[in-house]
Amino acid sequence: MTDAQLHTVATAPERSKPLLEAAHKAAGRVPNLHALMAESPALLEGYQTLHRLAVEATGFTATERTVVWQTVNVAHGCHYCVPAHTAIARAEGIDDAVTEALRDEEPLNEPRLDALRCFTLAVLHKRGQLSPGDMQAFLDAGYDNRAVMDVVAIVAQKLMSNYVNAIFGTPLDDALREFARGSGRRAA
Template sequence: MTTFKVPTREEVNPSNQQIFDKLRDTVGFVPNLYATYAYNDTALGDYLNLQNRKSTLKAKEREVINLVVSQVNECEYCLAAHTAIGKMNGFTSEQILEIRSGKASFDNKLDALAAFVKNITLNRSKPAPHALEKLFEAGYTKANLVDVIMVIGDKIISNFIHGATQVAVDFPAAPVLEEVNV
C-alpha cells in the first residue's frame, strides 16, 4: 500500500512555501490535508481560491454543506475539520450531529439546505424534484443553487484527496454519528 507522507515546507515549491507561511500566520499551522495538495505545484493555491471565492452563501450555510457532504463520503478528516469550524461558526455539538444526518430542525432554511445537499450527493448530481423544490421554497435562489453545487464540488475534492492519501487527521476527531441513514 502506498503511504503518503505529509510534505514539509522545505519539500514544496516556493509558491506553496508562501501559502504554508500564510496558513501558519492565519490558522496557526498548516493542516495536513492542505499540505497534501502541495504535492502538486498549483493545486493548493487553486483549491484555496475555489474555497475562498465570493459566494452568495453565508459561512454557516457553507459549513452545513461541508458537514453533509463529508458525512455522505465518510471523510474522517473533513468531518473532524468541519466539526471544529462549525463550532467556530456558532453551531452546537448537537446541531452539528444533526446537520451531518442531513437535517437541521433548529432552522427551516438550513434544514432544506441540509436535506438538498444530502439528496444531490447521494444521487450523484441528480436531486429528487422534491428536494430542489424545498430548497427554493425555503428562500434559496438559482444563484444560491450554483454556489451550493460549487461548495459540494469543493468538499468532494477534499474528501477524495483524503480518501486516497489517508494523511493523518490533525483536528480533534469528530464524534461518531450513531444513526447514519446514508
C-alpha cells in the same frame, strides 16, 4: 491508502510554498491536509481558492456553509474533514446542535437549513441530475439559483479534500483530535 509526503514550506514544490505559508498564517499551523495537497500545487491552490470563495463570495451564512460542508463530509465518511469542520464551526460560534445533527445524519430543527441539507445530499447523490421536485423544494425554502450554484461550488471543494483524504488517509492533526468521533455511516 497510499503513502505520501506531508510537506513543509522547505520541502514543498516551489509553487506550493506561498500556499503553505498562507495556511500557516491563517491557522497558526500547516494543517496536514494542506501539507499533503502541497504535492500538487494545482490541487492545493484550487482547494484554498474554493475555500476562500465559499467564505467570501457565496450568499451563505456561516451556519449555511457548515451545513453544506458537513453534509458532504459526513456523506463521504471523511475521517479528516468531519472533525476539521466541527472545529471550524465551533470557532465560528455555530450552534453545537446543528453540528451534532449533521454528524448524526439527522434532520435539522430549522426547516430552511434542513432544506439546504437535503438539497446538498440530492446534488451529491444524484450527481447534479436533480428532479424538478428537488429544485422546487429548495426554491420553496427561500433559496435561489445563486444558492444552487453556491452549493455546487462547495461540493466541488469538498470533493477535493474528501477524495484526497480517502485515497491517502491523511493523518488527523493533533489540534483536531478532540473533535474526532464517528465520521458518518457511509464509506468514501
